[in-house]
Amino acid sequence: MTDSLRADGRIADQLRTVTIERGWSAHAEGSALVSFGGTKVLCTASFTNGVPRWLTGKGKGWVTAEYAMLPRATNSRNDRESIKGKVGGRTHEISRLIGRALRAVVDTKALGENTIVIDCDVLQADGGTRTAAITGAYVALADAIEWGRSQKFIAQRSAPLVDSVSAVSVGIIDGTPMLDLAYVEDVRAETDMNVVVTGRGLFVEVQGTAEGAPFDKRELDALLELGVNGCAQLRDIQAATLA
Amino acid sequence: MTDSLRADGRIADQLRTVTIERGWSAHAEGSALVSFGGTKVLCTASFTNGVPRWLTGKGKGWVTAEYAMLPRATNSRNDRESIKGKVGGRTHEISRLIGRALRAVVDTKALGENTIVIDCDVLQADGGTRTAAITGAYVALADAIEWGRSQKFIAQRSAPLVDSVSAVSVGIIDGTPMLDLAYVEDVRAETDMNVVVTGRGLFVEVQGTAEGAPFDKRELDALLELGVNGCAQLRDIQAATLA
Amino acid sequence: MTDSLRADGRIADQLRTVTIERGWSAHAEGSALVSFGGTKVLCTASFTNGVPRWLTGKGKGWVTAEYAMLPRATNSRNDRESIKGKVGGRTHEISRLIGRALRAVVDTKALGENTIVIDCDVLQADGGTRTAAITGAYVALADAIEWGRSQKFIAQRSAPLVDSVSAVSVGIIDGTPMLDLAYVEDVRAETDMNVVVTGRGLFVEVQGTAEGAPFDKRELDALLELGVNGCAQLRDIQAATLA
Amino acid sequence: MTDSLRADGRIADQLRTVTIERGWSAHAEGSALVSFGGTKVLCTASFTNGVPRWLTGKGKGWVTAEYAMLPRATNSRNDRESIKGKVGGRTHEISRLIGRALRAVVDTKALGENTIVIDCDVLQADGGTRTAAITGAYVALADAIEWGRSQKFIAQRSAPLVDSVSAVSVGIIDGTPMLDLAYVEDVRAETDMNVVVTGRGLFVEVQGTAEGAPFDKRELDALLELGVNGCAQLRDIQAATLA
C-alpha cells in the first residue's frame, strides 16, 4: 500500500476533509451541512410535538429519516423521483438505513411523545452520501432535541440521546482496504462496506457487499477495523461541532 | 411610506441583499447559488448534446426547467412530492414559468440541437423563490452555453443568448407598492405580482394576482414600474457575476 | 388593422359569439354550458354544506375549481390524465387560476361553512378555454349560491357574491392587439395575455406572456384596455343570463 | 304489470326517449351525443392511420374504447380519477365492455392498419350509461370509418363494419322485467342485465347480475327477450341517424 494509490493523494486509512456547518437552516429546529470531500449533504431535523396516530398514548417518541438527491448532484443528471411518481429502491433503502442508525442512539421513552423527521438532501455527490448523511444527521438531531428541551416539549431531566452515531464507507481496491471511498474509488471497489458505529465504538449497522469477488473473513475484519477507526474520528468532529 | 414599514428595515423600492455564487456545483455545466435575502436557490444547468425525439432534425435546441423545494426549506415541513407520488400544482406552475422566462432570451436555432435542463431547488425559502430562481437560472444557463461552445457543441459564431433575463416580485401592502417581498410581507400583500424582464427592459411575463381586493390600472402601473426598476438592478448583479 | 385580419371575419376588438346555457345539468346546484365561438365548456357548481377539515370552525366557506379537457376536445386526441395517472402542469395551472378568480368575488364569511366545487370540463376547444371557463363558472357559482340560500344553508341576509367576474384572452398578432383569440390566432400570437376582471372593472388577475418577442409597456397597456372592454361585454352577457 | 309501475310513466317494455346527435364534435372524425332519457354521453371516434407497435405489419386495424364520467354527471359529485391518480374498477370494466362490443362488428382486416379510439364521456348520468355509450359509439365509429375511406386510408372496396351493434339494460323490479332502467329503477332492481346485440339480433355480450336474490332460467329468458327487442329499436334509431 502506497500513498500514490489514491486519486486525491490520501493514504489508505485517511478520511477526506470533513466539515459540518451546524445550524445551516434558518427554519429547521436542527440542521447541518456536512461535507465529506466533494460530497455535500444538507441535513435538517424537524421537531413536532406529538406522534403519528399509531404511536399515540404509548409515551414514546418517533424518529424517522428521508434521503434524496438533487437531480444534478451527480455527474450526469438523474430524473426527479417526484416526476417519475415513485421513489426508487436505492432511495428507500438509504432512508431506512439513516432512520435505523439514528433510532439506535435515541431513547424514545425519554424523547416523549414528540416526532423528529430528518431530511438528508444530497446537494453534491462524490461517494459516501449515506455515511455523510448519517454523520450530519446526528448533529441536526442533537440540536433538534435541545430545541425540544428548550421549548419544554422534552423534560429537563430526560436524556433522549444515549450515544452519538456516525458512519463511514470502507472498501477493498486492488486488494487494499481503504477508508471513506470517493466516487472514483467506489466504482472500482471489489468489496464495499458501510459501517455505522456509536460514539462508544459499538456497531449499529454493518453492510458489506461483494461488488466483484466474494470476500473472506480476514478481509471483512480489516474493513471493520478501518471503519471503526474512521467513525471514531467522525465522532470527534461531531463533538467539536456541537461543543 | 416610511422606513418603518418593512420588517427588515428596507425602504419600499429596495431589493433585499442579492448574492449569486457562480459555479457552485462541481458537476453541472453551469450553476449558481442565488440568495434574495433568506431565500436561497441552487440552480444547475445540465447540458446534453442532442434534443428530445420530438425535436430531432429540426436544427433547434431545447431549454426546460424544473423547480422544487426541499421539504424543510419552509417554516414548517412539507411532505416530499416524490413520496406523495405526484407533483403539485404550484411546483408545476413555477417550473413552467421558469422555462418560459429562459426560452424568451434563447435563440434555439443558434443553440443548435442541444438540450439544457435547468434545475432550481429551493434550499431555504423566504418569499420570492420563483423570481430568485429565474434570476439565478440565467447565470447557470449562460455558463452552460459557454461550456457548450467550449466543447464545440455550439458553433463559435453562434449567439444563443439574445438578452439576459431576471425577475422580481412586487406587491401592495397597506396601500403601498413594495419591491421584492419577503415571506412575512407576501402573506400580507393585497396584490402580488411577479414580473420577468429582459436586460433591455422588455416584459417577458407579467403575473399579477389580487390576493385581497381587486386592483386598478393605477396600482398595476405602480407595481410594473417598481418591478422594471428592480429587474434592472438584478440585471447589473447578473452581469457583474458573469464578468 | 383591417377587417380581413381575422380568420373568422371579426374585427380586432370583437368577441366571438358568446352563449351561456344556464342550468344545463339536471344534477348540479348550479351549471352553465358556455361557448366562446367553437370553445364549449361545461361548468357545474357542486354545493356541499360543511367545509374541509382544515377550515372547520372558522365560520368561513370554501370555493375551489377543477379544469379538465375531454381527450378529443382538441384537434388531435390527447391521452387521458386519469390513465396517465397524473394531472399535467397546464391542467393544474388553469384549475388554480379559475379558483382564484372566483374566490376574488366571494365573501367567504358570508358564504358560511359551505363548500362549492366548480368543475369546468372542456367539451370542445378552440382557444380561450380558461377564460370561457371562468366566465361560465361565475354563472354556475351564482346559481349554486342561490340554491344554498333557498336551502337555508346560507343566511337570507348574507351576500356571498361581492361582484361578478369574467375573463378574456387578448394578444398581439402581426403587431395588432386583438380580443378573444381563436386557436389559429393563439398559436400565431407574439404576446398572449389573459385578463380576469370584475363587474366593476377592477383586475383580479393579469397574466401576460411573451410567446415570441418580449413586449413593452405600450403594448401591455393596449392589451389591458382591450381585455377590460371585452370583460365588460361578458359581464353584460352574464347579467342577462342570470336575469 | 301496470303503467303506474314506472316513475316516468313508461310501460315495462318501453325505451326512454332516445336521441343521437350525429357529428356533435367539430374535431373528431366521428362523433355522437347520445341521450337515453336523462343519460347523456358524448362519443367521439378518433381515427389514426397506423396501428400500435405490437400490431404493426399484420395487416389488421385496432379499435379500442375509453369510458369516463364527468365528476358531476351524477347526483352527488365524484372525485376525478385523474386527481386520484388511478382509474377505478368500474371505469376499467365499462371501457373494456365497450371496446369488445365494437370490435365484435368490425372486420379488422378490412379496416387495414388503422386505429380508431372511441371516447365515451358521460356528461349526465341517469342509469344505463354503458348501454347508451355503446349505442352512440357505434354511430361515431361508423362515421370515422367513412372518414377513413374518404381519406383513402381504407380501401374503397373494404367493408370494415360487418353489422351494427347496440346495447340496453334490463332488470327485474318487484318481480317485473323492465327495459332500459333509469337510475331510480336501477338501484331497486333485484336482477340487472346488460345485453349487447348486433343489428341481425345476435348476442355479443350478456352480463346478468343478481343484485338482490339469485335468479332462475325463466327470469333470465324474459330479460333476454326484452333486451333483444329493445336493441332492435335502437338499431333502427341508429340506422335513421346514419341515413
Place this chain on the structure above:
Amino acid sequence: MTDSLRADGRIADQLRTVTIERGWSAHAEGSALVSFGGTKVLCTASFTNGVPRWLTGKGKGWVTAEYAMLPRATNSRNDRESIKGKVGGRTHEISRLIGRALRAVVDTKALGENTIVIDCDVLQADGGTRTAAITGAYVALADAIEWGRSQKFIAQRSAPLVDSVSAVSVGIIDGTPMLDLAYVEDVRAETDMNVVVTGRGLFVEVQGTAEGAPFDKRELDALLELGVNGCAQLRDIQAATLA
C-alpha cells in the same frame, strides 16, 4: 362431438380434476388452495371485527375480494402491477366479480359488523382462474365465518351463509359447447361464458362474450345448461371439503 376433441382427453361436459386443499394457510382465518387442472389459486379469507367507516353503525358486515396473478403464473412473464403502479382492468374486473359472487350468498345483517377480505392469488394459470377463485373463495369464506362464530364475533344463532356458490367457464369451440375450458381451449373459443351459480342452482352472474362470431339464443341455452351442471358438481366437491 368426440372424445378426441379435447387436448387433455376430457369429454365435452367434463370438469378438469378439481381439488380444494382446505386450511392451506397457517395465518388466515379461512383458506383454500384450489386447483382446476393446471390452474392453482390460493384463496385466503381475512376476518376483522368491525367494518369500514362508511358502514359503521348500520348493523351490517362487509365482504370484499381481491384477485391477482403472480408474474410467472402464466406462460410468459407479466410485469407486476405493484411495479407498474396501477391495477389493470382485467384484475379490477375479476376482483369485483368475485366480491359480488360471494356477497350473493352472504346475509350481511347476520354477519354483523365484521369484515371479511378474500384474497385470490393465482399461483399458476391454465384457464378458468376466476371461476376457480370463486369456487375456492367460498370454502375460505365459510371457514372464516366459522372462525368468527368461534370467537363470538358472530352470534351463535346467526347464519350469515344463505347458500353456497361456485363458478365455471363454458365455451363453444368448433361449434361444440364445452365445460371448464383450459387455456388452449379458451383462446380458441368462439363464445366464452362464465356462470356463477348457487348451491340451489340459481344464477348469481352470467357473463357471456362473443370472442369470435356473435351467438344466438340456442347456443346461449346450451352453454347455460353445461354451466349449471358443472357448478352442481363443484358444489358437491365444496361440500365434501367442508364436511
Place this chain on the structure above:
Amino acid sequence: MTDSLRADGRIADQLRTVTIERGWSAHAEGSALVSFGGTKVLCTASFTNGVPRWLTGKGKGWVTAEYAMLPRATNSRNDRESIKGKVGGRTHEISRLIGRALRAVVDTKALGENTIVIDCDVLQADGGTRTAAITGAYVALADAIEWGRSQKFIAQRSAPLVDSVSAVSVGIIDGTPMLDLAYVEDVRAETDMNVVVTGRGLFVEVQGTAEGAPFDKRELDALLELGVNGCAQLRDIQAATLA
C-alpha cells in the same frame, strides 16, 4: 444455552426444516417452492433470450430479482402494493438484495446476451423470508440456466454459474446467538443479521443491524460463524435438490 430457549424446540445453531420443491411451476424455465419451517416462498426464474436495451451489444447477460409478499402471508393482512400504487421500501430493499446475491455467482459474460428474472413470492411468512428466497432462487436460477443451455441460448462450453449461493438469518436473543430465526424470535432479537454465503464459504453480503442495543466485534464474529455454518448446510440441501 438450553434446548428450551427456542419456541419450536430447536437448539441454537439448528436450522428449521428446510425443503426445496424443485420444478414447482409448469410454466417457468426454473422454479422452486422453498420452505424454511413455516416460511414458504415460490421462486420462479423466467429466461428470455436477449437483454435490456441499455445492455445490448456488450456480450453480457442480466440477472435481476423481484420479491413480494401475498397480502395474507403474514399474521395480519397487509394491503397490496399494487393497490397502494407503490412498492414499499422493504420490498425494494429485499428485491435488490436477492438480485445482488444471485449476480455474485453468475458470470454474465458466460451467460451471453440472455436475461433471467427471478420472482420470489412469499406465500407464507414466518421469519427469514429473504434468506429462504435467496436459497430457493438459486435452485430456480440453476434450472433456468440449464434450460437456456438446452435451448442453445447459452453455449455448451459456457459455465455461467461460478458457485452456488445461499443465505440465512442469525440473531442474538437474550444474549444467545441463534441460527435461522422464526418470526417470534426475530421480533425479540437484539441484533439481527443476514448473511449470504457462496458454496465455497465466501461472503457475498453481510447485513447486521442492532435492533436493540448496539453490538460488539465478539458478537458479530459469533453471528458470522453461525451464519457460515448454516449456509454450508443449505448449500448441501441445494446440491441434493439439484442432483
